[in-house]
Amino acid sequence: MNVLLVMIPLSLVLLAGAIAAFFWAVDHDQFSDMETPSLLPLDDDPTRPPVTE
Amino acid sequence: MGTCCARKAGNEHAAPGSCWHCGGPLPAEDRLIATVAGERRAVCGETCRAAAERIDALGLASYYDMRAAPGPKPEAEGAAEAAVWQRPEIARHVIRDLGDGRRETLLVVDGVRCAACVMVVERALFAEPGVEDVEINGASKRARVVWREAETSLPRLLDALARIGYRALPLDAEALDDVRRHESRSALKRLVVAGFGAMQAMMYAGVLYLGDPASLDVAARDLFRWLGFLVATPVVLYSAQPFFAGAMRCLKTRRLGMDVPVALAVAAIYVASLIEAMRGGVHVYFEGVSMFVFFLLIGRYVEMRARHRASDLTDALARLTPPYADRRLANGDLERVGVRELMPGDRVHVAEGGVIPADGVLLSERCRVDEALLTGESAPVERRRGETLVAGSVLVDGPVDLRVERVGTETALAGIAELVARAQAAKPKLALEGEKTASRFVLRVLLLTAATAAAWAWFDPSRAFAAALAVLVVSCPCAFALAVPVAVTRALAVLARRGVLVVKPDAIEGLAGATHVVFDKTGTLTEPDLEVVRVDARDSMSSADALRLAAALARESRHPVARAIAAACPNAPLPAATNVEMHAGLGVRATVGGRELRLGRADFALEGNAATSMDEDAVLLADDTGPIAAFHLSERLRPDARIAVRALERQGVHVTIASGDSAQKVRAVAERLGIDDWHARQAPSDKLARLAALREQGARVIAVGDGVNDAPVLGGADVAVAIAEGAELAQATSDIVLSGGKLEHLAPAREIAAETLAILEQNQRWAFAYNMAAVPLAALGFVPPLLAALGMSVSSLVVVLNAMRIGRGIERRERQADRAAPIGTDRNGATTLEVPAA
Incomplete structure (x- = not known):
């Protein structure tokens, strides 16, 4: 049972990490355009990748 | 944009005879060549060449492989x-x-x-x-x-x-x-927090429910309870926040909305669980409250997405006035200013083809304007000095000067735009009814909860709280409240994606129940352009050859008749015409292959030699020896008119044409479409009377027109449908707009509307049956609050998912039909094929 004392805090940390990562993604427009990115790999020679910041 | 593009390599949107960039027809000679990805490609003009090479220079030549539609033709001055x-x-x-x-x-x-x-x-x-x-x-x-x-x-x-x-x-x-960007972001975050929280809370609760009670001492039990509290807290305080805010709003305006019982239930379960956990009691439901919030949020999220999508598409219509105007200064010079800067009394210059920027009085002698925007009348109207021009109309010939009278929100155009906005803001009757039912329901739920609590407090106080909670949660009419808006928004979005913009959502009911469709002819079933319907060739010449000869002359002219003849053989190689002479109002004279040919009115083509009587309406091609061929032109049917009419008839709808045009023309169109019931020379009042008579007999009528000149007529029908092409604001008085001039969308739209109503009813029945079954059980104490939360959430989810089925069936059928169709003919193929053959 003692292993729970490690595993439970670990699960909580991972949970917090996952939520933080998701919030970051939403705030950085990772979910704002679900259509164009699927085409980018088909483009052979991107002269300037549309990377912001 | 669901349809995407990377189906196969190669620019499939530029046929051999058309411009590589915009897909338009190529000029006969002096073709321009653009170099794209090292290949030489023919383009139709300087602007297209510049655009294609610019796109190539950006390293985006692959755009031509990936696109789903030809590119827009660039304008020269921008x-x-x-x-x-x-x-x-x-x-x-x-x-x-x-x-x-x-x-x-x-x-x-x-x-x-x-x-x-x-x-x-x-x-x-x-x-x-x-x-x-x-x-x-x-x-x-x-x-x-x-x-x-x-x-x-x-x-x-x-x-x-x-x-x-x-x-x-x-x-x-x-x-x-x-606002929407913010809304969808925070909704997504709330949903994910609730999802993670619910998942973890269920895990911790699983230990309590599934573990062997004997091996679980009080300390371990409390540990898992407090862990549940830890993960449920952000769910309640953060994710469920919209419900609390909504409930507050409702209470402030003294209404009973959906959010009131939801917020009450969430808060009650959470607080009660906290108290029980501290006391060491049995009623601890942190996992229940998390699941409850999570499922509710899923419903809300799906509904929000559908709503955004629908408004995305309708928004795109509301931008028609030009952004700038040419103001004439005191010294006669022109100054380009924004439309917002115009003041009443300013003198404004408008070039030919320009859009009138503000309502004003004409100062020039005369001009012709296309007021299709306001009147729906597609033929240009003449205006003389001192008459009023309205903002948004297009100047057909000019240039003119006008004195500005009304600007901005006072213009007629702004009035129309506002009408549209108001129509969109109005809640559909269906939704209003749903809301009313739901709020009556909420009151009953609250009373029932109180009654349950009181009754149990009398019999067995230890179970009073759990039973009351279960009633509150299980009977929360979320499914009821969602049933209508989810179905309606989903239907609007599905229709909008097919180019059917529903301005007044009430029209969905009318569309589904219609028994008659009355079409206007000009501009609705037909296009404004002419087309060649019959070629009578003389002298052992095939009609195709005659047509080619005529087209060689015709392509030199911009006259509508000439363009129709030229368009009749778009891809065939044409003999070269030399010594071309234009005779305005008469025809074209040119030398082809060494002989002089004339194309035009009979008296011109035959140079005054006795014209045979049957060539009165036709366009004649003749040389010095006499007539070669006669071309009969007629209005061009919309390519999908026949499909649209057939599909409607197959649905059992009676199709009628009512037109103001002459009997001969109306009959010609009706025969080609296979419509038996047609009426010519109908004034608007006749059309109205016809609609009224039909409706008196119990028919429910869809009227289809091209704009607002049939406004009173359209207004007299159960559902008014306008075809929007160019004059987009034509939807002002119509309930539904078919954008892009696609008539064929009407029949599928009816089908979708009927499906929507069916699903709506299913949803309401389901919600009602669920509540009827669950409430008594909960009140009697048979339903633990966890199960109640699950039941309620699942019932909402069922409603949402059911609504998502709208449009699926028809899309699947269409895909199958597409696959079954032989390669090379699209669904419009049948009509375009039979046209020029004579």
Whole structure:
């Protein structure tokens, strides 16, 4: 049972990490355009990748 | 944009005889060549060449492989008008200063048709120095751009887009505070927090429910309870926050909305569980409350997505007035200013083909304007000095000067736009009824909860709380409240995606129940252009050869008749015509293959030699020896008119034509479409009377017209449908707009409407049955609150998922039909094939 004392805090940390990562993604427009990115790999020679910041 | 593009390599949207970039017809001679990805490609003009090479220079030649539709044809002048946006009076409205030299604006980009377009536009903007951020929504055609003012400017960005053929228009800066963007982001975050929280809470609760009670001591039990509390807290305090806010709003306005019982239940379960956990009691439901919130949020999220999608598409219609005007200064010079700067009394110059920027009085002698926007009358009307021109109408011949009378929100156009906005804001009857039912329901739920609590307190106080909670949760009429809006918004979005814009959502009911469709003819079943329907060739010449000869002459002229003849053989190689002479109003004379030919009115073509009587209406091709062929022209049917009519008839709808045109013309169209019931020479009052008579007999009528001149007629029908092409504001008085002039969408739209009503009813029945079954069980104490939460959430989810089925069936059938169709004929193929053969 003692292993729970490690595993439970670990699960909580991972949970917090996952939520933080998701919030970051939403705030950085990772979910704002679900259509164009699927085409980018088909483009052979991107002269300037549309990377912001 | 669901349809995407990378189906196969090669530019499938540029047929051999058409422009590589815009897909338009190529000129006969002096073809321009653009070099794209090292290949030589024929284009139709200087602007298309520039656009194609510009796209190539951006490294985006693959755009041509990926796109789903041909590119927009670039306009020659775009740079000049772009400079207007730099004027401070206008810039203030459309550009937002973000501080530290950065500016932000929201553009509506015309011509964005697929994901490949989005990519090209995005890359073109990023290729400009100083552009920091670009975010494009393909569905609403909007681009949010952030740039550093020191390095570039709005006119330069607009110019960058104009060069590749996309016309962009800055929107009001107010639109930048994008409420929807914020809404969808926070909804997504709330949903995910609730999802993670519910998942973890269930895990911890699983230990308590599934573990062996004997091996679980009180300390371990409390540990898992407090862990549950830990993960449920953000769910309640953060994710469920919209419910609390909504409940507060409801209470403030003294209404009982959906959010009231939800908020009450969430708060009650959470607080009670906390108290029980501290006391060491049994009723601890942290996992229940998390699941409850999570499922509710799923429902809300799906509904929000459907709502956004629907409004994305209808928004795109509301932008018609020109952004700038040419004001005449005291010394006679012209100054380009924004429309917002115009004041009553200003003198404004409008060039031929320009759009009238404000309501005003004509100062020039006379002019002709296309007021299709306001009257729906597609033929230009003549205006004389002193008469009023209305903003938004197009000047057919000019140029003219006018004195501005009314500007901005006072113009007739603004009035129409407001009408449209009001219609969109109005809640559909269906939804209103649903809301009313739900709020009556809420009251009953609260009373029932109180009664349950009181009754149990009498019999067995230890179970009172659990039972009351279960009633509150299980009977929360969320499914009821969602049933209507989810189905309606889903239907609107499905229809909008097919180019059927529903202005008044009530029309869905009328559409589904219609028994009759009355079509207007001109501009509705037919296109404004003419087409060749029959060729009578003389002298052992085949009609195809005769047509080729005629087309060789005709392509030299811009007359509508000549264009119709030229269009009848678009791809065939034509003999060269020399010594071309135009005779205005009569025809064309030219030498082809060494003999002189004349094409035109009978008396012109035969040079006064006795014209045979049967050639009165026809266009004649003749040489010195006499007539060669006669061409009979008629209005061109919309390519999908026949499909549309057939599909409607197959649905059992009675199709009628009522037109103001002559009997001969109406009959011709009716025969070609196979419609038996047609009426010619109908004044609007006749049409109205016909509609009234039909409705008296119990028929429910859809009237289809091309705009607002049939406004009273359309208004007299159960459902008014307008075909929007160009004069987009025609939807002002119609309930439904078929955008892009696609008649064939009408029958599927009926099907979708019927499906919507069926699903709506299913949803309401389901919600009612669920509540009927669950409430008594809960009140009697048979339902533990966890199960109640699950039941309630699942019932809402069922409603939402059921609504998502709308449109699925018809899409599947269409895909199968497409696959079954032989290669090379699309669904319109049948009608386009039979046309020029004579």
